[in-house]
Amino acid sequence: DTGVSQDPRHKITKRGQNVTFRCDPISEHNRLYWYRQTLGQGPEFLTYFQNEAQLEKSRLLSDRFSAERPKGSFSTLEIQRTEQGDSAMYLCASSLLAVNTGELFFGEGSRLTVL
Amino acid sequence: QKEVEQNSGPLSVPEGAIASLNCTYSDRVSQSFFWYRQYSGKSPELIMSIYSNGDKEDGRFTAQLNKASQYVSLLIRDSQPSDSATYLCAVNSGSARQLTFGSGTQLTVLP
Numbered sequence: 001d002t003g004v005s006q007d008p009r010h011k012i013t014k015r016g017q018n019v020t021f022r023c024d025p026i027s028e029h030n031r032l033y034w035y036r037q038t039l040g041q042g043p044e045f046l047t048y049f050q051n052e053a054q055l056e057k058s059r060l061l062s063d064r065f066s067a068e069r070p071k072g073s074f075s076t077l078e079i080q081r082t083e084q085g086d087s088a089m090y091l092c093a094s095s096l097l098a099v100n101t102g103e104l105f106f107g108e109g110s111r112l113t114v115l
Numbered sequence: 116q117k118e119v120e121q122n123s124g125p126l127s128v129p130e131g132a133i134a135s136l137n138c139t140y141s142d143r144v145s146q147s148f149f150w151y152r153q154y155s156g157k158s159p160e161l162i163m164s165i166y167s168n169g170d171k172e173d174g175r176f177t178a179q180l181n182k183a184s185q186y187v188s189l190l191i192r193d194s195q196p197s198d199s200a201t202y203l204c205a206v207n208s209g210s211a212r213q214l215t216f217g218s219g220t221q222l223t224v225l226p
Contacts, residue, residue: 033213042119042203042216043159056212091158100166102149102207102214106158 002026004107006092012113013082020078021110025094032075033104034067035091043091049075050097082114118142119206121217129225134191136220138204141185147207148180148187149214154200163189194224 005024013019025032030051035043046065048056051072064082069075079086089111093104122137136150147166151159165171165178165187177190187206191198201219208215 031212041218042205043214045213045215048212050212058213100147100164100207101212102147102205103161103164104159104214106160108158 004092004094004105006090006107006110008110009108010111010113012115014115015084016081018078018080019082019112020076021090021092021112023075023077023092023094023107024073025075025092026105027073028096029094029105030072030097031095031101032069033093033095034075034077035093035106037089037091037109038087046077046090079112082112084114087112087114118215119204119217121202121204121220123220125221125223127223127225128194130194130196132194132224134194134198134222134224136189136191136202136204136222138187138189138217139185140187140204140206140215142206142208142215143185145182145185145206145208148178149205149207150176150178150189151203151205151216152200153203153219159203191222194222196224196226199223 007022032049034046037043049069064080067077089109091109092107128134150163153159163178165180171178175192179188203219204217205214
């Protein structure tokens with residue numbers, strides 16, 4: 001499989017619980033992004049990694065959100081103390097360093113429902 | 116004011132017609148412009164990129180950019196039912212590494 005893979009595809013949790021999503025980018029891609037998308041809206045940027053370094057983080061991202069890419073390969077996005085407003089599709093995308101930053105390959109997403 | 120705005124949908128066109136999707140952006144320093152297609156329940160897929168003023172054609176798709184008017188559009192010729200999807204306009208400013216997306220325009224091509 002040469003695409004971006006995300007796990008789990010669906011997660012239902014109760015308010016206040018922690019959740020973690022995993023993203024495996026296309027193997028040679030240096031750049032990795034997390035976006036969040038709610039119904040009827042376009043994806044909203046959360047954070048960006050170049051190799052293992054987290055170089056950008058959205059100002060809108062609460063302290064409850066943390067992301068890692070420890071070895072420059074897969075990445076995890078953790079949401080602590082989930083709130084109902086966190087319900088969304090969490091999209092991971094990757095790209096090569098050599099191409100324009102807008103040319104992204106998206107995974108199928110992890111849908112979070114917070115009850 | 117939203118940074119990237121798209122014409123409100125949904126948009127319906129008959130099969131074989133030209134579908135015209137429009138997008139305006141607020142940041143004058145924006146340098147790169149993209150159209151992503153998103154089928155229902157699927158993730159966005161890049162279909163066109165454009166970096167300089169004018170037209171760029173790829174098969175049935177034509178992207179048009181006018182930086183002076185801060186306007187970018189996507190034309191789909193000979194629309195097919197398989198083109199039915201949400202089309203997302205995305206903009207990248209030179210120094211920013213992230214894309215800013217519009218809210219999308221839902222296109223339905225009627226057989």
